[in-house]
Amino acid sequence: MISTEAPSFFQMTSQYRRFAEICNKSQSSKFISLIYGKTGLGKTESAYHYSNWREIEPLLNRPAGARKVPVSVVHGSTIVYTPDVGATPKRVSSGIAALRNSFDDLVDQAAVCHRFETGPFRPHKYLKLLIIDEADRLKLGALEVIRDLYDRTPLSVLLIGSPGIDRRLRRTGYGQLHSRFTFAYEIQPLSNVEMKEFIARQWDELALPMSADDGVSIAISRIASGNLRILHRVFAEIKRLQKLNCLAMITPEVVEVARKGLLLGT
Numbered sequence: 001m002i003s004t005e006a007p008s009f010f011q012m013t014s015q016y017r018r019f020a021e022i023c024n025k026s027q028s029s030k031f032i033s034l035i036y037g038k039t040g041l042g043k044t045e046s047a048y049h050y051s052n053w054r055e056i057e058p059l060l061n062r063p064a065g066a067r068k069v070p071v072s073v074v075h076g077s078t079i080v081y082t083p084d085v086g087a088t089p090k091r092v093s094s095g096i097a098a099l100r101n102s103f104d105d106l107v108d109q110a111a112v113c114h115r116f117e118t119g120p121f122r123p124h125k126y127l128k129l130l131i132i133d134e135a136d137r138l139k140l141g142a143l144e145v146i147r148d149l150y151d152r153t154p155l156s157v158l159l160i161g162s163p164g165i166d167r168r169l170r171r172t173g174y175g176q177l178h179s180r181f182t183f184a185y186e187i188q189p190l191s192n193v194e195m196k197e198f199i200a201r202q203w204d205e206l207a208l209p210m211s212a213d214d215g216v217s218i219a220i221s222r223i224a225s226g227n228l229r230i231l232h233r234v235f236a237e238i239k240r241l242q243k244l245n246c247l248a249m250i251t252p253e254v255v256e257v258a259r260k261g262l263l264l265g266t
Contacts, residue, residue, distance in 0.1 A: 009201060010049050011228075013194050015187050019046040022183050026156035027077060027128045032147075032180045034135075034169070036161045037187030040229030043160050047131045051078035060102040064109055073110035078129040079103050089141040096149065100124055128156060135159040140173050147177045189226025196221075198228075202235045206242060208249060219255040237261050 010016075022033055037043055048054055056076055059067050081096055107126040110116075132138070132146065150157050159165075163186070169178045190198070199217050224230040237258040238250060247254065 010045070011194070011198055011201070013042070013190060013228075015042065015190075016046050016049070018185065019043075019187070020050055022185060023050050023078065023129060023131075023158060025183075026158060030154060030156055031182040032150050032157040032159075032177075033183035033185075034159045034161065034166060034181055035183075035185050035187060036163060036165050038163060038189075038227075040227040041187045041189060042228040043187055044133050045228070047080050047133055047158075047160060051080050051129075051131060052076060053080045056103070056106065059106055060099070064105065067109075069106065069110040069113055071110070071114045073107060074114055074116050076103070076107050076110075077126060078131060079127060080131045080133055082133045083135075083137050083142065085137055087137065087142060089145045092138065092142040093145045093149075096130065096145075100127055100130075103127055124153070124155070128154075129158060130155050131158045131160065133160045135161040136165055143169075143174065143177050147180065150180065190224075190228060190231075191226070192221065195224060195226065195231065198231055202231075205235075206239065206250065215252045216250055216255060219252040223255070223259050233262055234258055 019035060022031075022035065025031060026033060035043060052072060055070065056073060057080070059069060059073070079099055081099055083092055083095070087095070104124055104126060130149075138146070146157060146159075149155065166184055166186075168174065169181075196217060199220055220231070220234055223234055234255070238254065241247065241254060241258060241261075242250065
């Protein structure tokens, strides 16, 4: 299982709300859906936040007696599976099966520990939604495993991929899977308002006496162009420069130095 570094905070953007809406509908009905978009727009982070994966995933491989299970796990109903590069159909099938079983055991343990009555145990009683990140890595045989899993179980499936995956899945050979999609949604960049909110939040973390002026905000927004990952990287570099140089304020020139240090381009 693969984790990404946790951001300092999670921003509830309009795109996350759309992501969560699709996930919620998938939980209440049996859907297979596709969410795709450019790198850095927050697709993986949305999946991790929605599923509480940063809290759940580290617990899965610990022995039951050695883990302290928080009450939030009781309400878990979603897992995130990230296939290895070049994963074979067999590895995808066994990987998802192992993840489902571990998740079952964890949620059942949490229910017992926190005295929630969930009825008699049965295999996969808790899991409703399987999110597959980096779905571009899956070849035809592995995608057939996913389609078969969807057809044979009550599980809903959400694939997350890069631009072009929607066209790829329309090709001959993938039609059986593509014909089952209920939703296909392309994640959009942050709006100008959302970038300003992000900058204001990060400015508070810098503990500077003044808010970001228009020149600094415009410089940062121009570099990021709505890309959430770039925003995080730019501010990480700004914070490094501030600490290193004991800066009392951040100017557009400092932002430009941060951009060059990260080789982000213009």
